[in-house]
Amino acid sequence: MARILAIDYGSKRCGIAVTDESKIIASGLTTVNTKELLMWLKEYVAKEAVELFVVGEPKRLHGEASQTEALIQPFLESLQKSIPDIPIKRIDERFTSKMAFDTMIASGISKKKRRDKALVDQISATIILQDYLYNL
Template sequence: MARALSIDYGKKRTGIAVTDPLQLIASGLTTVNTYELVPFIENYLRNEEVSTIVIGEPKQMNGEPSELGDVIDAFAKALQEKYPSIEITRVDERFTSKMAFKTMIDSGLSKSKRRNKALVDEIAATIILQTFLDSKM
C-alpha cells in the first residue's frame, strides 16, 4: 500500500507529514520553505509511493476561505494536473496550529522549542493527516 502525505501550506513555511505504507500512523516529516515545496514533493514522489496528498484547507471562523485560499486552491489544482494518479483531497485546517502548540506544551517541550514555528507547522501537518485518516474509519 502507498503512503498518504499531508501539507500544511503557509506563506513562508510548509509543514509536511506522512503515513506509514499501511496508512495507519501519521508522523511529521519536515518543514520546508514554501518556495522549495514543489521540488521537495517531486523528489519525495520519485522515492516513495504515495496514493493520496492531503492539503489543509484554511478557513475563517465563519467558514469562508482564508486569504491564502486561492493560492492553495491553485497549488492543489496544479498538483492534480501533474500527478493525475494521486488523489488530492482537502481537510479543514482550522485550529490545527493551536492544537499543534498545545501538543507541544502537553509533551513537555521547553519554551525555546515551542518557539520553533517550523515544528508547529510540521505538527499541524500531522494533525491534518490524522484527521484524514480518522475520517476514513
C-alpha cells in the same frame, strides 16, 4: 503499499506529515520552504509510493475561506498538473496551529522550541493527517 502525505500549506513554509505504509500512524516528516514544495514533492514521490495528498483547507471561524486559500489554489493546480496520478483531498484545518501548540506544551517541549514555527507547521500537518485517517 503506498503512503498518504499531508501538507499544511503556508506562505513561507509548509509542514509535511506522512502515514506509515499500513496507513495507521501519521508522523511529522519535515518542513519545506513553500517555493521549493513542488520540487520536493516530485522528488519524494519518485522515491516513495504515495497514493493521496491531503492538503489543509484554511477556513475562518464561520466556515468561509481564509486569505491563505488564494495562495493554495494556484499551488493545487500546479500539483495536479505535475503529479496527475495522485489525487488531492482537502481537510478543514481550523485550529490546527492552536492544537499543535497545545500538543507541544503537553509534550513538555521547551519554550524555546515552541517558538520554532517550522515545528508547529510539521505538527499541524500531522494533525491534519490524523483527522483525515480518523474520518476514513
